[in-house]
Amino acid sequence: MTAIQPILLILSLFAPLAAIVLHATYSGDGKGHARLAVIFHLGYGALLIVLSVLNLYSGLYMVSRGDGIPFGFAGFTFEPSLYLNPGNAPLLLLMGISLPLTFIWLRDREGRYGVSYYVSANLLVFSLVGVFVSQSLILFYLFWELALVGAYFWIGMHGRAHSYTPMVYPALARFALMTLLGSLPMLLSIVLLSASAGRDPGLFGIKTVLQVMDPWARWLAFSGFALAFTVKLPLLGLHGWLRDTYNVSPAACRTLLSALMSKMGAYGLVFILAAGFVEESRILAPYFQIICVVGAVYGGLLCLSSERFADILIYSSLAHLSVIGLGVFTAVGSEEMYATGITGAVFLIFSHGLIMTALFAFDARITVSGESPSIHSAGGLRAGQGRLSALLLLSIFASASLPGLSNFAGEFMVFFSAFGVSPWLTFFSAAGVLIVAAALVRAYHALFLGERENPSPVKQAADLGIGETVLALGLAVLWLVLGLYPMLFVGPVQKAFLIPGLGGM
Amino acid sequence: MNSWALLLLPLLPGLSAAILAVAGRRWSYGVYSTFSTAAAGAAFLCALYLGAASDWGALTLNWTYGAWLTTPAFEAGLSLRLDSLALWMSMLVSGFGFLITFYSVGYMRLDQEQGRFFASLNLFVAAMLLLVLADNLVLIFLGWEGVGLCSYLLIGHYWKQPGVPLAAFRAFFVNRVGDIFFLLGVFMLFTVFGSVSFSELDTAGLLFLEGDPEAMRRAVWGAFLLLGGAFAKSAQAPLHVWLADAMAGPTPVSALIHAATMVTAGIYLVVRLDWLFAIAPEARFLMAVCALVTLIIGALMALTQTDIKKILAYSTLSNLALMFLALSITAVGPALLHLFAHAFFKALLFLAAGSVIIAAHHEQDIRKLRGVLKKLPITNAAFWVGCIGGAGLLPFLSAAFFSKELILESLQQGSVSAFGLTLGPNFLYGTVLVMEWVTVLYLFRLLGYLRADSPAEDSHQAHGEAIHEPGFSLRGILIVLSLAAPIFGILSATPSFGGGGAFYRAVSGEVVPAGPDFGHAAPFLAIALLLAVGCYLVFAKAAWRSAFTAKTAFLRLGDYGPLSRRFYFDDVYEYLLLGPLRILGWLCRIILEFLFVGWVVLFGSIGMGLSRQMKRLQSGRLHHYAMAVLFSAVLLYLFVER
């Protein structure tokens, strides 16, 4: 079971390129493209699931150093190498589940979108996989920027303005500029690290390189990475792009942005800041902790004052991602808490991605136009969308990290890790998450419960189909399994963070 | 084998809930209601089997399956434990679960969404059993939240009706607030004792009595925090605001969840960790204060309500407060006895009320239900048993008589002091005694209304709608419970009344106290009896009522002052907590968010402005560019030369 994994890994990385070629050469109409995307992503999702599950439970630590194509100049060698271990396998598993669900739930029924939609979407997917499996930092950077390109074209060509976000391009420009604001310093940091090492140090070599670097160079390198990750996550203060970008995106793009792209930042926090820049993160941890806690509460308050369901989801995402950050930055403080906090963060990354997939997809399925309904505009929608409303409620409860559903174990570990630093961190972040949950439940009540006005002020879409419901039930079963027996997932993942040098401290 | 039966206990109703949730829609009402009842019944049989296997609590059974949530820094196993407390609690839960599911078959016959109802009911039984059986504080949290979820779902059962979603939301929100405290408490205990397992905590806790002051301080904090969780679940002030609204759910739900079982989870938790509270008098002091407040609020509110279910809900509040009060002076046995006694009479009262509600076509206002009991003989009998039992007027009719006497007796001796303050025995005893008289008043006021001899003008009888005893399952359960209450009462009789107190011993594992001396209790009982008869006559007999004049302040108390505003708790939360939060949210939205987005826009605008200026350099003429190239070349040359 271990020999096949490198092949599957290479296949998983390049399959989205094949999808790009397929869509570019396909001559059918929009509906044909949509069908093609569904079929491709079902297969691709299965591939990713098989690979990541194999890796999680075989416990293989795989780094393809040296078997890439080395090329170099001026004494500098660049080896494009990939890696996979139970630390980053959850991210591939998340993609494997999230992608087919997104492309099925939000498939283009009217055939509105053409080649460019799917090419940019698959470009995003390609670069996301690349980011999660790149071992060499230059490759990591290339994929990181490529993700921005994919998302930029996806939103730019197919984004739509709404009454609540009137313009596409300013939002898009803000998104691109802020992301670049983070990623260009990251390039400098990578150059700095590489120059110090004489070669690309790779993800797991950062710690070694830092030992031979001057303090100022270390801090410079740290700040470049930190900026890139905190913008992408985003942490409080750097989230100016978040709401408008999500709102103007096509529904599928919004779903992937929230479920997967924000996880790029979280991934960086876990695998580069926490595991690489150990000293620097430890010194700055208190400030980051405070930002994360304030971010959780702030996200909650914004949820409370939002009227659009999508807005509430976006700000809930801000709060939950802050909790992930809290997990990372409380874990770096102490040796014995490290594996707990980091595993909690990875668990949350995985679980939050799944939940956001469901929430954003269901939100876009409420109305015919895909526009998110205002909580004052409608009521009693449950009468027309029984299945959707039940599944949405379940997703909301999962997002509220009810024990027995998937978020709980992750949040528990993160809060425990935070409690070790200070009980107040746990208290305030839990309060923030509670406000988020309350806002979501309140929005659900306003939209779905009560008596339906006739005629309904929003044009309600049809309920989920049988096949879609079955998929959603499958997801719900996964949540239940993760919630009722979290050790199934926590066990393999935390092993990755106990091995020094491979994600561990 | 026995240990696997332990796992089966929560698993049976849990699986049934899963099956019903997925397949229930396709089955006919008869099939799935029977299925659901059978699952609850199987759980009860399983509990009985376990009772026999464990020699009725004498042996402790364990089931363990490795780690549930274990990291290098934290450990929680997937393990269940059945000791005497867990055994009797699980018998209570599964027994009432079975009876009330059976009752619901009749009650929900004409409802629109029975499938969801029965699935949730089964899920509730499963979660509650897990809560009772869990061997550690993390696993207990799973059940703890599970019952909260089911409570939310079932309160929101009539989701189309106005006000129902809000009631469900309140229950959800208040319980989540409590959960934060619970979680913090669990963490706190872990940092002090290094374990969350009850079996390990029990031994660690006993050793801890000699601990250092810092650990002691943290342990007390842990007790405070856990108490927050317990208060939310068991509806004690200031977290009691959800329980009265929870009556928006169907009546069987109110009986099972909001009277007999779920709301006792907080009591259960405190009893489970009684050693912790024994060493934390500060927490017990807080418990006593909150319980006193709740006791008074519950009793007074019950006295003035007009909704039949809300009377019972506030009565539940005050009874739970009574249990907490007993726990605050470490009288664990009487508290537990009252927990069981309360479950019997309150479930009976709720189910009888449900029978009235069904018979009167979902009318719940007691002013419109005057005299309805005269046409419902079985419900009538059940009401009498429930009211007399609940008021604790007669020994042997209900265990509540003995449990209340025991609590009063221990209050006479116990006191709790902390923070330099002491709640003395006289104060506690006096307050509780007065509130018990109020209990008698509100129960017999209810009974009086329902048996009044002049039907209200706008009632259903006036419209000529037929009122008759509802179906077999409702009647059957009422008869069973009316008979079970006296049996349970006889089993709980204290030695001073000639009983052996068998149940007391079984539940608490303590030696049965001699119990109240009848001669000593008699005067107070006589006053209670007098109040009961008087109150009943005033409300039931038209002549008495006119003599008493219906316009006295006593009858209109609910329309004025604190009683009309539920003692201002809702207002405090609305204006001091939620309102400011909402305003803060808007401020964040308008000001801070503007800044966070604004700085990007600002930089963007600066860039755009610069670009507009730079654009002027572009003349578009070829020779200008060529000239620029030349000058740059010359400049470069000069630069390099130097």
Added chain:
Amino acid sequence: MELFNLQNVLLLSLLLVLIGSYGIFLRRSLILVLLSVEIALNGVNLSLIGFNYFRWSDVETSHYLYMLSIGVAAVEAAIGLSMIIVLFRNYNDVTRDRVANLREIP
């Protein structure tokens, strides 16, 4: 005194570059501008050959460079001429002031 030395070759190439520059900056017809560019380029090429002859006569590196440069010049001339033809078709005019669309049209 030998006239054929490095200094004179460089002077000649400078002269060619100056002549070319004069044409580039002051002639109005784009065809003449293109011709001037070629003259200036040839001045540079001449200096390349001159350097090679007088300094490194034993290696041929500069010849390669020179040939590359000539090739590029040819390509440039071809593209330039075709562009001029396109411009003439569109504007009926090949003076440089007519073709000033590189800036933002207000």
